[in-house]
Amino acid sequence: MSLTIAIPKGRLGSQAIEMLKAAGIGESIDEKSRKLVFDDEQRNLRFMLLKNSDIITYVENGVADIGISGKDMIMENSADIYELYKMNIGKCKISVAGIKGKKIFKDDTIIKVATKFPETAKKYFNSKGQKIKIIKLNGSIELAPILGLSDVIVDIVETGNTLKANGLEVFEDMYPITAMVISNKISYKFKRKEIKEIIELIRKEDEKYGENN
Helix, strand or coil, X not given: CCEEEEEECCHHHHHHHHHHHXXXXXXXXXXXXXXXXXXXXXXXXXXXXXXXXXXXXXXXXXXXXXXXXXXXXXXXXXXXXXXXXXXXXXXXXXXXXXXXXXXCCCCCCCEEEEECCHHHXXXXXXXXXXXXXXXXXXXXXXXXXXXXXXXXXXXXXCCCHHHHXXXXXXXXXXXXXXXXXEECHHHXXXXXXXXXXXXXXXXXXXXXXXXXX
């Protein structure tokens, strides 16, 4: 029974591919190629390289049986999928940040929040009782408070260097983020044995990565 595995493009995908190849199941993937689909006929596996934000859509709709996605995307999409394994790659945080020294929370005003994670931001600020206005952006989030578009931003923070370079600082860490192996629910029902075998191979390499990082 064949399995289709969705892998994100970019740095997270490169780490995932390296791990898959170390596990002996990703040799057919060529990141330098313009191809987006790679077949491993010997192991009956198909790999799809997708934009990170699209991984969940392909898995939820059953085009991919399993996928590797950041927890940030899972939280933002509230998809009807299974989260099967928490990985050691892709570790970062979703944080609230703004202009250094200008933290404004817990007052009666509505604060403007620029983010590409509107649902996650709403959930977080609602839990704090803070009224907000969401400003949806897709890139260069750091510019929003600098240019007066927003009071704060909600974004992925890894090292914080980009924030510092732009005169911003983290006000609060919201949620820890890591890569997750996710599964289509129907696929997991009918291909459970095959999925578990793949996850076990990934887990062995992922634990080695965790020990060294």
